[in-house]
Amino acid sequence: xxGFYDYTCWLTYLSLLSAGSGxxxxxxxxxxxxxxxxxxxxxxxxxxxxxxxxxxxxxxTQAEKNFGIQIDSLTDVVAFGVLPACIGYAMLRKFPFxxxxxxxxxxxxxxxxxxxxxxxxLAYFNVMEEERQKTEDTVREYYSGLPxxxxxxxxxxxxxxxxxxxxxxxxxxxxxxxxxxxxxxxPIPIKKPKLNGxxxxxxxxxxxxxxxxxxxxxxx
Numbered sequence: 171x172x173g174f175y176d177y178t179c180w181l182t183y184l185s186l187l188s189a190g191s192g193x194x195x196x197x198x199x200x201x202x203x204x205x206x207x208x209x210x211x212x213x214x215x216x217x218x219x220x221x222x223x224x225x226x227x228x229x230x231t232q233a234e235k236n237f238g239i240q241i242d243s244l245t246d247v248v249a250f251g252v253l254p255a256c257i258g259y260a261m262l263r264k265f266p267f268x269x270x271x272x273x274x275x276x277x278x279x280x281x282x283x284x285x286x287x288x289x290x291x292l293a294y295f296n297v298m299e300e301e302r303q304k305t306e307d308t309v310r311e312y313y314s315g316l317p318x319x320x321x322x323x324x325x326x327x328x329x330x331x332x333x334x335x336x337x338x339x340x341x342x343x344x345x346x347x348x349x350x351x352x353x354x355x356x357p358i359p360i361k362k363p364k365l366n367g368x369x370x371x372x373x374x375x376x377x378x379x380x381x382x383x384x385x386x387x388x389x390x
């Protein structure tokens with residue numbers, strides 16, 4: 171079969187399966203944004219460690235390295251580009267002002283802008299990373315602009331607030347989505363977290379995940 175299937179790819183494949191599940195569940199008749207958020211966070215967890223797992227394999231061929239770059243970015247488009255937009259769509263279906271067409275049109279435009287920004291950023295990263303690897307064999311130390319995987323923490327925080335407060339903050343969700351889209355494309359250097367930083371972010375994500383799950387179960 172075409173492709174590579176060793177353990178270095180497993181987390182990336184799992185991230186895609188998680189994101190695809192979240193998208194399908196957000197878009198079905200009973201779709202709920204919180205279902206999508208849980209799958210978004212699972213994809214974020216997979217992405218946090220897929221690169222480190224891949225680098226544990228010594229003597230990877232250049233084809234394997236290039237394949238890893240491509241599947242990582244393609245998966246990220248789905249997980250952190252399309253899935254957050256689908257979560258936004260699921261929120262709109264429960265938004266009390268859904269019938270106000272001009273306002274809804276703005277929200278739909280923001281979702282499209284967000285997906286486009288995520289795709290552009292990831293395509294640009296692919297090109298730059300392939301060029302960098304021709305001359306360097308070290309791990310990248312800085313991101314240029316906000317990484318798309320940050321959505322795995324940003325949007326869960328917004329939905330946690332949305333669940334706690336008594337008023338609907340759907341417009342705030344979309345304002346944050348628009349800001350995040352532009353942050354993807356801004357050439358601002360952001361230091362790439364080391365293992366301790368990644369573990370701290372995973373810990374924050376775990377707290378948010380448990381808090382959301384507890385709140386939802388408590389109100390059932």
